[in-house]
Amino acid sequence: MKGNFKKPIPFVVFILVFFGHLLYFNIFEMKSNPKWWTFYLNMEQYLVGFSLALAFAYGAFTIIKMRGRSKGAAAGSAIIAFFVWFTSCCGAPILVVMLGVLGITAGSAHLSPRITTLITIGFVSLGYLWLRRKVKGVIKRAKLVCVSCKTEAQVPVVHCGPGIVGPEEGKIYCPCWKEGHTEYAEIPKHCGLTMKYVEE
16 A cells, blocks of 8 residues: 555646646746637647656656666666657657758648657657566565464565565565676564565
């Protein structure tokens, strides 16, 4: 239950950024014009807001998932998050400029909101699949259970994340121990007995 409060964070970030962009468009872009909503729809600004919100939500998701885990995985996720931002409403104009330098014209100073949305969804999808594979291949979901009173406890964090049972009994190893990370910790006791490591 302790980690469940983190699950809605990406969704909350998405909502806040989406409505933040909507307010920005109304107040700063349209100067609170009474017909701002019509322009918002006709200019497909909702797609721009969606792209930006999705980029930030993915960034929050990445931070939550990779906290306390391998630096390589976190760095890779950060790079993907950057590309998500790069193709969102903030980065799209920069992308068009770079394409222009290379002699590739996009037809306007900004990418179409629809194209921006498709590119952003593409990067987020690739990032999510990569992140899921990285987490699945390194970290196992597990808990510690007292063999006497059945009290449950979280698995201690060891170097790259929650430890796993290694080759030696009674020890929790770094989840990347096969890659050379050998840091470990003794499995804690409860009711005077060594707790049982149970994979979920």
